[in-house]
Amino acid sequence: MKNWSAQRTKDCESRERDDEFWYLSFRLHDEFVKPYANKIPSWGFPMGAGNTLGEHSWVTKYSRLKANGAKERFWEGLRRVIEGMYSIQKDHTRRMRLPWNEEQAQKSAQEAYQRVFEGKWSPPGRGLWMMGTEFVNGRNDSSALQNCGFISTHDIQNELSQPFSRLMNMSMLGVGVGFDTRGAMQITLNHPDAPSGFTRTIDDSREGWCKSLEVLLDSYFTSGKRRPVFDYSAIRKEGMPITGFGGTSAGPEPLIKLHDRIRDLLDNRTGELLSSVDIVDIMNMIGKCVVAANVRSSAEIALGDANDTAFLDLKDWEINPERMGPDGWGYTSNNSVIAESGKDYSHLAERMAMNGEPGIIWLDVVRKYGRLADEPNYRDQRAMGVNPCGEQPLENNELCTLVETYPTHHDSMDDYLRTLKFAYLYGKSVTLLMTQWPETNAVMRRNARIGTSMTGLAQFVETRGWSELRTWQNAGYSAIRDWDKVYSEWLGVRESIKVTTVKPSGTVSLLFGVTSGCHWPRESGYYVRTVRENITNPIVQVMRDAGYPVELSQMNPDTTVVITLPVEGPEMRSERDVSIWEKTHLAQLCQRYWSDNSVSVTVTFSKGEESQIPALLSTFDGQLKSLSLMPMADGVYAQAPYQRVSREEWEALRANVKPIDWNALYSPSAGMGEADGELYCSTDVCEVKR
16 A cells, blocks of 8 residues: 655655745645735725725735745735635545646636635635645644634543643634533542652643643643642743744743732632532633743633532633733633523623623533424434534534635625635635544544634625525535535535525624624714734834724733724724624524524614513524623723724824835734744634723
8 A cells, every 4th residue: 555644755855945935735726816816805894094904904914934034925825825725625536546636636626716706715724824834734633723722621530631731722722712611510639749859840842831731730630640840941931932833932921920829829729629610710821821821722611510609700800800801811711601502591691781691501402403494303412502602502522613705705505606616625625634632632623613604794784785695505505515515425525514604704804804704783874993913023013004903901901002093993883883683683594594603693783772681582592503692881891892983083093193004914024933823723803801
């Protein structure tokens, strides 16, 4: 039998040594790609002085460094993405000795490229950022492409520290992680004996950090363990670059703080049971560490019991003041309850009215249905929770494989149905790769779950109507199911148990110029948008020099700044002009006719609408799989991503800014470094409720 790995290595070695994309087996023809260098893509919402939020998103979040140190232009990054996508297919067919038609693949890939360039579909932000890189294609590893995942603590009595270290590992790869409190009251805490007789040197790697967490937690979770002593000297110093994922190191301090916080939480509690609050606190502390370490932004959702008062009080800062503010950790997760349709959850309405929490996950509906327009199929009977933004039901250790489509950028439904072929194929291609975690691979190979998303849906119904959206969604779902039969048979893999979703889509929506997911815009017309950047990113000084206000982040002042931009958005109703009923109805329509996974929706409500929350929960009971609410009142938290300002304030901000020299930021001398990737699991629209 031919050794595929050896042959691939031989093929790679036979190429030119200066080929930085040696790990891609499929390449678009140069004569096709080169004309795009002189084409201008349709970037997203404009901001002051004629710049765009779209280009800002591209250069900071997705554009990677080329071999000469310059940043990729959009047309170059898109080539990397499409070549990575089709290389996965080609490698799979070689590995499985399946048919492969190079000419047909070239034609397909060119159309896929063209349709992304035209803003008709795109990978999620993580795909724009990582697809076609050595990190993914060179290692045959999809971990960096996955937006989010879920970890259950239900078997914590046997797994001990594993759920916590797995969440840390995934978070450090940029994966947003959901978790539950099912493991509460299963472990009796132990106070470690005197320090062990040797010092454990922490390796300067993701695995090293995670192993130190395991060792520390296991000393409290099992009896007879000695207190570990750690040596942090091997961890790279503050300011040193982080290879592969980009960014710079914050040194060992965030890990030291994590260890200290866990000791403060668990010391001197011998004989006590690990509580739901303990589980959430440890997970949140890990999220705080990951953010502070500059390794990756972090997003979490904690799923608890609807009658667990201590869990429900976690974001009552008067009861838990230590969890809030710059030194706290409670902000790193949104908190929701696992619910059952037909039961009364009106007792949660008063809490929801305060800060939008908890959200609700109707797990019985998740397990019973795909699309709610269809008969029950129980394909998700093993689902345990959801990802942080709530659009993907997941089993324990399962990850999300997402892709984006933009129906408002299509003139006809037939054109949109054609686009769905390539969007679906991107998601299916990602499922052909393994991740770093065997337990995850076992689930994902069995389910082959993908989530083909629609975004800009509020714009669609405002311009084309609700009936038209329902027609497109019905036809689109059928088309994807048909394509899944065709491609699963060709690739020799299982058909996907779920194929559609609605994700929040914030950053890629900015890039392609549509509203986010099924949400109406925070503001329409003229408003202020804030973006967060690492304090060391060269773009900070560039934007400060161009006149944009720059200030330290109130939540992470040591590592992050907030830049304020005057933005001109789409002319349509803003969320303030739309009732909670209409917002929820759009999510319900999407859950019924499009998404066989779930729908990420945060229904914002105006002052006075909070009294309608109990009726809303009762009315839509059994018609949604998840629901989150959030008050719109100004001042809910400082430095919010979207802020309404008067026309006079907007014009004053606009008058002080001048055009940014984007060309300079793409040059090798700019020192931009690798892209930061997406904030949280997919966007800062999946907002943390503070």
